[in-house]
Amino acid sequence: MTSKNESLFARAQRSTPGGVNSPVRAFRSVGGTPRFITRAEGPYFWDADGKRYIDYIGSWGPAIVGHAHPEVVKAVQAAAALGLSFGAPTEGEIVMAEEICRLIPSLEQVRLVSSGTEAAMSALRLSRGATGRDKIIKFEGCYHGHADSLLVKAGSGMLTFGNPTSAGVPEDFAKHTLVLDYNEPQQLEDVFRNMGEQIACVIVEPVAGNMNLLPATPEFLQTMRRLCTKHGAVLIFDEVMSGFRVALGGAQSLYGITPDMTVLGKVIGGGLPVAAFGGRADLMKFLAPLGPVYQAGTLSGNPVAVAAGLSTLKLIQEEGFYASLAKQTARLVQGLSAAAKDCGVAFCANSVGGMFGLYFAKDIPASHSEMMACDKSRFNAFFHAMLDAGVYLAPSAFEAGFVSSQHDDAIIDMTIEAARKSFAAIA
Ligand SMILES: *Cc1c(COP(=O)(O)O)cnc(C)c1O
Numbered sequence: 001m002t003s004k005n006e007s008l009f010a011r012a013q014r015s016t017p018g019g020v021n022s023p024v025r026a027f028r029s030v031g032g033t034p035r036f037i038t039r040a041e042g043p044y045f046w047d048a049d050g051k052r053y054i055d056y057i058g059s060w061g062p063a064i065v066g067h068a069h070p071e072v073v074k075a076v077q078a079a080a081a082l083g084l085s086f087g088a089p090t091e092g093e094i095v096m097a098e099e100i101c102r103l104i105p106s107l108e109q110v111r112l113v114s115s116g117t118e119a120a121m122s123a124l125r126l127s128r129g130a131t132g133r134d135k136i137i138k139f140e141g142c143y144h145g146h147a148d149s150l151l152v153k154a155g156s157g158m159l160t161f162g163n164p165t166s167a168g169v170p171e172d173f174a175k176h177t178l179v180l181d182y183n184e185p186q187q188l189e190d191v192f193r194n195m196g197e198q199i200a201c202v203i204v205e206p207v208a209g210n211m212n213l214l215p216a217t218p219e220f221l222q223t224m225r226r227l228c229t230k231h232g233a234v235l236i237f238d239e240v241m242s243g244f245r246v247a248l249g250g251a252q253s254l255y256g257i258t259p260d261m262t263v264l265g266k267v268i269g270g271g272l273p274v275a276a277f278g279g280r281a282d283l284m285k286f287l288a289p290l291g292p293v294y295q296a297g298t299l300s301g302n303p304v305a306v307a308a309g310l311s312t313l314k315l316i317q318e319e320g321f322y323a324s325l326a327k328q329t330a331r332l333v334q335g336l337s338a339a340a341k342d343c344g345v346a347f348c349a350n351s352v353g354g355m356f357g358l359y360f361a362k363d364i365p366a367s368h369s370e371m372m373a374c375d376k377s378r379f380n381a382f383f384h385a386m387l388d389a390g391v392y393l394a395p396s397a398f399e400a401g402f403v404s405s406q407h408d409d410a411i412i413d414m415t416i417e418a419a420r421k422s423f424a425a426i427a
Pocket residue numbers: 114115116117118120143144145146205209210238239240241242265266275
């Protein structure tokens with residue numbers, strides 16, 4: 001084992017709970033010592049011991065054009081030289097808003113914030129303020145950040161820890177959150193029939209990426225669209241992960257469904273803290289300073305972060321960007337599946353655009369419970385074999401993976417080669 005990572009981890013645990021600033025980084029699910037990263041470039045990053053990894057988390061999505069892309073770095077440097085933050089509006093924020101609304105037409109207006117958590121929390125408050133209703137619907141296994149109302153049987157890191165709800169969330173908040181099963185349209189029908197006039201919003205990941213990768217069925221999304229319209233509830237697509245990741249127009253463009261509001265993050269900041277929520281102008285007008293729903297942020301629309309976001313949004317609009325990203329991701333999952341088959345390991349994989357899922361199961365899981373039935377100890381063994389071979393996968397069996405435009409054929413082939421040996425080792 002690598003000594004600098006170990007000593008940094010020991011030191012980190014003295015000053016920070018668990019040694020990390022976001023739980024899944026701590027490797028609790030897979031065991032072992034987290035790697036402390038010193039630098040990253042293109043499809044790679046390097047740890048404190050100088051070991052190089054092919055990176056398949058890409059900062060959990062943002063690094064879609066690869067790490068330290070020269071144009072993004074240049075834009076950030078230029079913006080930084082003009083001042084880091086003003087607490088007053090800038091033209092860059094207008095360009096960013098115009099760009100987001102142009103690329104995702106269901107957004108007539110948008111507000112910039114600094115994290116996906118903040119964006120989802122604000123979208124929820126806005127939907128409650130606009131409808132005058134308290135109840136919200138979310139789905140088991142979907143993650144929408146760590147706001148109180150949403151940490152009710154939350155997914156992602158929480159699932160990994162086998163801890164269905166967070167301590168510190170008052171029951172009085174949680175009781176307004178109805179948690180239904182993903183891809184079960186009949187449950188939506190039943191709940192809306194019984195209490196449709198009390199429901200402020202339905203919030204959903206249209207391609208779920210926080211319980212491994214699980215795409216919604218068209219029927220599931222069509223049902224919630226129809227019921228929200230019928231009962232006057234706000235349909236919120238949380239595209240923090242899927243936005244600008246599964247397609248240029250997000251999952252809503254793939255499914256052809258128009259949500260009332262959309263939550264964005266990750267890719268739109270290109271690696272710096274930018275997130276956003278937006279939607280129909282008649283809903284957005286409830287937001288302060290126009291309307292009664294309060295929301296604010298000292299660093300919202302930060303000029304350096306916006307510069308990183310805008311240069312990333314420019315790069316992803318290059319001709320053929322998403323076709324190529326999807327092709328490389330599909331090539332990866334096909335290669336991994338073939339390697340596992342050769343080694344007799346029960347494994348399958350799936351991808352949507354630049355997002356992928358790895359499942360230690362005979363068939364691709366179609367529900368949250370099937371997802372939970374995947375062989376977690378097999379995944380953990382595979383994770384460590386790959387890590388040793390210089391491939392960094394998400395350190396949890398319940399997270400999606402991410403490919404960047406810098407993952408070329410040679411990188412994908414190296415990954416498949418490493419996987420072939422790793423599958424053989426754990427077979
Ligand atoms: C990552 C994520 C969030 C939270 O975003 P943060 O920037 O980590 O607060 C919310 N929703 C989804 C779907 C996510 O993947």
